[in-house]
Amino acid sequence: MAGAAESTVVREDTSTYEAVAGLTVGLAAILFFLGLAATVDIVSVTGTLAGLGTLTALGLLLVVMGLAVVAFGLASYRGIFPTDPRASAGLVAATLFSGLWFLVGALVGSETLGLGFGGGLAVGLLVGAVGFAATALPREDIGSTLPAGALAVLFGLVFLLGVVGPEWSWSPASFPDSQSVTFFARTIAPFAVILSALVVGWAAAKAYGGFGARGRHLGAYLLVYLNAIAIIAVLVALVAFVVVKGFAPVTESVTVGLGVGPATTIALFGFSYEVVWPVNWPFLMNGASLFTDVTGVFPAIVGTAWLVVGAVLLAVPLGVGAAIFLTEYAEQGRFTRVVEVATNALWSTPSIVFGLFGAAFLVPRFTPQPQKSLLAGMITLGFMLLPLVVITSREAMIAVPDEYRDASAALGVSKWQTIRSVVVPAAMPGVVTGVILGVGRIAGETAPLLLTMGGGSFVGAGQRAKVLDSFQLSLSPPFVTNPELTQATTALPYQLYQVVLTGTGETAGVTDITAFGWGTALVLLAVVLLFYAVGIATRQYFRSKLTYE
Amino acid sequence: MSETEPVTNGTERPAETTAGETDERTREAWREYEFAGETKLAVEDLDVYYGDDHALKRVSMDIPEESVTALVGPSGCGKSTFLRCLNRMNDRIGTARIDGSVELDGQEVYQDGVDLVELRKQVGMVFQAPNPFPKSIRDNITYGPRQHGDIDTGLLARLTGRDDSEAADRLVERALRQAALWDEVEDRLDDNAMGLSGGQQQRLCLARCLAVDPEVILMDEPASALDPIATAKIEDLVEELAEEYTVVVVTHNMQQAARISDQTAVFLTGGELVEYDDTGKIFEDPESQRVEDYVSGKFG
Numbered sequence: 001m002a003g004a005a006e007s008t009v010v011r012e013d014t015s016t017y018e019a020v021a022g023l024t025v026g027l028a029a030i031l032f033f034l035g036l037a038a039t040v041d042i043v044s045v046t047g048t049l050a051g052l053g054t055l056t057a058l059g060l061l062l063v064v065m066g067l068a069v070v071a072f073g074l075a076s077y078r079g080i081f082p083t084d085p086r087a088s089a090g091l092v093a094a095t096l097f098s099g100l101w102f103l104v105g106a107l108v109g110s111e112t113l114g115l116g117f118g119g120g121l122a123v124g125l126l127v128g129a130v131g132f133a134a135t136a137l138p139r140e141d142i143g144s145t146l147p148a149g150a151l152a153v154l155f156g157l158v159f160l161l162g163v164v165g166p167e168w169s170w171s172p173a174s175f176p177d178s179q180s181v182t183f184f185a186r187t188i189a190p191f192a193v194i195l196s197a198l199v200v201g202w203a204a205a206k207a208y209g210g211f212g213a214r215g216r217h218l219g220a221y222l223l224v225y226l227n228a229i230a231i232i233a234v235l236v237a238l239v240a241f242v243v244v245k246g247f248a249p250v251t252e253s254v255t256v257g258l259g260v261g262p263a264t265t266i267a268l269f270g271f272s273y274e275v276v277w278p279v280n281w282p283f284l285m286n287g288a289s290l291f292t293d294v295t296g297v298f299p300a301i302v303g304t305a306w307l308v309v310g311a312v313l314l315a316v317p318l319g320v321g322a323a324i325f326l327t328e329y330a331e332q333g334r335f336t337r338v339v340e341v342a343t344n345a346l347w348s349t350p351s352i353v354f355g356l357f358g359a360a361f362l363v364p365r366f367t368p369q370p371q372k373s374l375l376a377g378m379i380t381l382g383f384m385l386l387p388l389v390v391i392t393s394r395e396a397m398i399a400v401p402d403e404y405r406d407a408s409a410a411l412g413v414s415k416w417q418t419i420r421s422v423v424v425p426a427a428m429p430g431v432v433t434g435v436i437l438g439v440g441r442i443a444g445e446t447a448p449l450l451l452t453m454g455g456g457s458f459v460g461a462g463q464r465a466k467v468l469d470s471f472q473l474s475l476s477p478p479f480v481t482n483p484e485l486t487q488a489t490t491a492l493p494y495q496l497y498q499v500v501l502t503g504t505g506e507t508a509g510v511t512d513i514t515a516f517g518w519g520t521a522l523v524l525l526a527v528v529l530l531f532y533a534v535g536i537a538t539r540q541y542f543r544s545k546l547t548y549e
Numbered sequence: 550m551s552e553t554e555p556v557t558n559g560t561e562r563p564a565e566t567t568a569g570e571t572d573e574r575t576r577e578a579w580r581e582y583e584f585a586g587e588t589k590l591a592v593e594d595l596d597v598y599y600g601d602d603h604a605l606k607r608v609s610m611d612i613p614e615e616s617v618t619a620l621v622g623p624s625g626c627g628k629s630t631f632l633r634c635l636n637r638m639n640d641r642i643g644t645a646r647i648d649g650s651v652e653l654d655g656q657e658v659y660q661d662g663v664d665l666v667e668l669r670k671q672v673g674m675v676f677q678a679p680n681p682f683p684k685s686i687r688d689n690i691t692y693g694p695r696q697h698g699d700i701d702t703g704l705l706a707r708l709t710g711r712d713d714s715e716a717a718d719r720l721v722e723r724a725l726r727q728a729a730l731w732d733e734v735e736d737r738l739d740d741n742a743m744g745l746s747g748g749q750q751q752r753l754c755l756a757r758c759l760a761v762d763p764e765v766i767l768m769d770e771p772a773s774a775l776d777p778i779a780t781a782k783i784e785d786l787v788e789e790l791a792e793e794y795t796v797v798v799v800t801h802n803m804q805q806a807a808r809i810s811d812q813t814a815v816f817l818t819g820g821e822l823v824e825y826d827d828t829g830k831i832f833e834d835p836e837s838q839r840v841e842d843y844v845s846g847k848f849g
Contacts, residue, residue, distance in 0.1 A: 406638070412669035413693065425684075545683075
């Protein structure tokens with residue numbers, strides 16, 4: 001055969017086949033996203049899709065794709081298309097398919113045919129065994145397409161023939177009445193669609209690659225790719241959900257124009273200056289008050305901001321200092337290992353434990369009578385942040401190349417000067433990354449604040465934590481005082497919890513509690529993102545000093 | 550090898566009788582052997598242990614000033630260890646134990662009361678891989694003097710009129726010119742040094758070392774990570790620097806040692822200094838059979 005040597009490198013013209021198989025892979029991806037959209041009601045299961053009922057349309061698509069995949073397998077088996085299949089689809093695929101088919105068989109046997117537990121198990125085992133055999137025994141092109149295509153066709157027919165319609169529901173009899181469980185079509189159908197889209201897409205991708213090594217690569221690629229997309233989609237959906245739900249309450253009666261906003265008196269150490277804001281944004285600028293139409297979250301925003309600032313100011317110097325000692329000075333041995341384990345354990349300690357610690361040891365410390373206070377909240381959250389700062393700073397410092405330390409020592413520069421002017425600057429981006437991660441966690445903490453800081457979830461805008469304004473100078477020690485720090489105040493996550501769960505919203509005159517909750521959540525998300533942005537900008541600044549661009 | 554060997558520099562030296570064994574008399578003879586210049590560094594009976602590993606065995610050699618001394622030998626023969634003893638960089642390795650004596654200008658380096666800052670200012674070092682700090686070119690050069698307080702360009706100094714910016718600029722130019730890098734980086738002194746090529750980075754490291762005004766420059770395979778053109782530049786620099794400084798170079802590369810050095814010390818496996826002599830003598834007519842085999846490429 002003259003072309004034999006050539007054909008192993010250059011694949012023969014397979015354009016038609018590849019086009020059709022590629023189209024099927026694309027359809028599977030679309031089906032996957034439709035299923036994903038249906039889980040979060042973006043595509044309604046009870047509504048319509050392209051002029052048909054949603055389930056009918058999805059069923060039709062599944063049947064067509066299932067048949068197409070089986071057709072690929074058969075065409076390859078008959079040698080109509082040049083493919084490179086192996087002897088078997090493999091044990092992993094066979095085990096997965098037998099599991100899927102076992103479930104299908106067991107459910108059909110026990111529920112549809114009414115054979116009960118024993119009958120269902122028997123049918124399931126039988127169908128599972130057939131699925132295993134159909135995958136493992138034939139050549140790869142049949143083994144990986146037939147079970148996949150059949151599954152898609154079966155699910156498709158179930159939807160198409162209305163066996164599972166939009167209003168279908170299933171309450172398994174095995175649950176006792178007091179704990180009954182009901183699966184609705186809108187819960188089950190999207191998952192069935194996602195599952196069959198993955199299976200049929202995998203088979204189609206294998207067919208597209210002509211089976212064999214290339215086919216397996218493409219099949220795996222498709223699964224990993226869709227998986228990654230799904231995770232990102234979940235994140236996007238989460239944020240989008242909060243934005244959609246929270247947008248209306250947050251932007252209620254916003255007006256822009258000169259002099260429409262509230263007047264703020266900026267006061268520091270006795271000097272004051274009045275500013276009138278050119279924008280009136282009630283939700284962000286108001287507190288709870290009888291005289292405003294819109295109850296806002298301004299005091300909670302201020303509280304959260306001060307909490308984060310206080311916690312960072314406490315944790316970063318202590319954490320970086322500890323990391324310097326552990327990395328540069330302490331002899332690497334049992335002591336540093338114990339400290340390392342302890343730090344990691346501290347980071348995974350539940351926040352309520354920190355809260356209890358704060359309530360027991362910090363709350364009674366600052367005032368004559370035990371009183372929850374902003375300061376106690378700051379210190380508690382600072383302690384929570386501390387282990388992460390230590391862990392990430394240590395890692396960042398260990399990652400600083402020893403060559404820098406050698407070079408500095410060879411110039412006669414002392415250890416501390418080396419740490420200060422070479423090691424810490426080089427580790428700074430890593431330290432900031434740790435702080436960013438930590439701030440995301442502590443800004444959303446609710447449990448410790450309940451115990452250490454929270455007082456009255458709704459306060460007027462005037463009663464916010466006026467930390468800056470309330471610095472006072474005095475002639476007697478401690479010379480600078482700030483009574484605001486020892487007062488209880490509120491914070492966004494704490495307020496969200498109070499509004500949604502404890503009904504404090506009604507007493508404060510909030511009309512739509514749920515909407516107010518979503519609004520608060522949106523503001524919290526924005527505040528955390530703002531801290532992220534500041535952190536990322538800081539990291540970028542330190543990084544730009546270290547690299548050449 | 551014959552029993553009697555030709556005489557070099559007027560000093561008669563007994564030959565090594567058996568290959569693979571350093572004769573005690575030979576060792577004594579080298580110690581008395583005088584090179585042209587004044588002795589800058591005098592090393593006597595230096596032993597180094599890393600834990601139980603005896604890395605350097607009773608090494609004695611005098612290094613003359615204003616010349617290039619090459620240390621050659623196979624990997625793991627102790628030549629880098631020896632180099633790092635000269636400015637006490639081995640102190641930084643916790644498991645290292647050092648016996649013996651190193652004298653710089655007649656002053657013992659291994660004794661109580663030695664100021665490591667002063668020692669390392671006088672005995673500078675350039676490493677195998679270029680290791681500039683991730684700072685600007687200017688800050689790399691002024692790093693040593695700034696940390697030692699010789700130059701202050703900080704905010705406080707500027708506010709109180711003790712600003713040394715001009716001195717710093719002169720220092721940067723002087724050091725970069727000495728390292729033959731000035732023309733290439735003149736207009737980007739404030740760019741990060743990480744943007745330089747490997748060869749430029751290595752010359753920057755040399756400039757950084759020169760900025761603290763050393764008398765001795767130790768170089769640990771300074772060109773092994775560089776391409777031939779960058780290597781040639783470093784070699785030219787080494788030869789120029791030897792007019793003013795005492796240069797000690799560790800190298801793997803026999804041709805390099807032959808090209809640039811005035812005297813060559815051959816270390817062979819086990820941390821022994823087998824032979825130390827004028828470079829010409831080592832490469833053309835070494836005393837020891839092992840050295841001849843090594844420099845002619847028969848092993849190692």
